[in-house]
Amino acid sequence: MKHLMPATLIVVTALILNVPSIAATAQSMTEDEKVFYYLGTALSANLAPLDLTDAELAAVERGLRDALNGTAVELDDAVYGEKLNAIAQERMAANALREEAAARDYIAEMAAEPGAVTTESGIVILELTPGSGGSPTADSTVTAHYQGTLRDGTVFDSSVTRGQPFTSSLSRVIPCWREAIPTMKEGGKSKITCPPELAYGERGSGSIPGGSALTFEVELIEVVE
Secondary structure, three states: OOOOOOOHHHHHHHHHHOOOOOOOOOHHHHHHHHHHHHHHHHHHHHHHHOOOHHHHHHHHHHHHHHHOOOOOOOEEEEEEEHHHHHHHHHHHHHHHHHHHHHHHHHHHHOOOOOOOOOOOOOOOOEEEEOOOOOOOOOOEEEEEEEEOOOOOEEEEEEEHHHOOEEEEEEOOOOOOOHHHHHOOOOOOOOEEEEOOHHHOOOOOEEEOOOOOOEEEEEEEEEEEE
16 A cells, blocks of 8 residues: 555645635636646645545644644654554555445345346356457457446546547456456447456545445457457
């Protein structure tokens, strides 16, 4: 796990705490406000796993303002950096355990869909459109369109939205994809639900919380090689 150092958290908090006067609608923002508002929302993922209380967030804000004003209390970086990292790890692990429990229920729900097949490893595959071309191996390079969602339906990544198909060797993707994509044929589309341990595990990745089950709708366009 990457260490969450105080300086990083303070910068992120600054971005969050300095936008309260900006209205929640994009129409009311200037272009400059949109840029920095976007930066704040993008970096907020660094604080979210800590589940800060109002009092803790207020302490972070106080430290930020004191540092900017040159009146910050001097604290030992090594000591308090280590303490902060310990708190972060503890809270992230607790969050991951809660998410993993919810993920099991979600996977069972996906497995109950008509036509769904569950592999021995726990991946749930539902064929949406049969393909007619060749199938890749676990080491093939493929081109595909996909959309990934969390169990609550939140889209965390989409090549469809970007308008650019994804091309990669399956040896370089998450284990869930490496096992599931070879069950498809070119031109086919499947809904693939991945258990946490075959996706990003208890650590998560970016906006994906630790312990998350993920669902991908994948259209296999081409087996490149």
